[in-house]
Amino acid sequence: MKIMYGIQIMYSKAHQALDYVLSLTYRTHEETFQLLSSFGYVLEQKNPGTITDLQCDENGEFLYFFMPFGASVRGLQRCMRPFISIDGTHLKGRFGGTMFVATAQDGNEHVYPIAFRYGDSKNNLSWEWFLDNLKEVIS
Known part of the structure; x- marks a missing residue:
């Protein structure tokens, strides 16, 4: 703004303006x-073998979203090493939460994504839900 228009604004105002324009x-x-x-529905229709699972609480608020791509699961079953690595990371931002990722490794030691899960905090119930869904997909 200063270079283009000669106006000095605070960072917080610029960030608010950016959020507004993006919304x-x-x-x-x-x-x-x-x-x-x-x-999730469109993803399942356009990617054969893809399964999505959306979980909400009793108030209809978002809890979990699980998505393994069909092509990734088929690739895992056909040509990946028989080892799955699972990790989770905390998401920073307005809604927070956690993202879990299941990956495999191909013959050239490249990381191969299998499934993703987005949702609330990293706790035993979250892990159990993710692992149950993953087990259904890859078994």
Whole structure:
């Protein structure tokens, strides 16, 4: 803003303006969460073998979203090393939560993604839900 228009603004104002423009362009976070079930449906239709699982609490609020791509699962069964690595990381941002990832390794030692899970905190129930879904997909 200073270079283009000669106006000095605070970083927080610039960040608020950016958030506002992004919400006009791409919708708000709340609106995109409401589209998650539709996204899962289209993902399953366009990628054969893909399974998505969306879990909400009793109030209809988002808890977990699990998505293994069908092509990744078929690749795992056909040509990956028989070892799966699983890890989770805390997400930083407005909604927080955790992302779990299951990966394998190919013959050239490249990382091969199998499944992703987004949701609330890293606790035993979250891990159990992720591992149960993963077991169903790869068994």
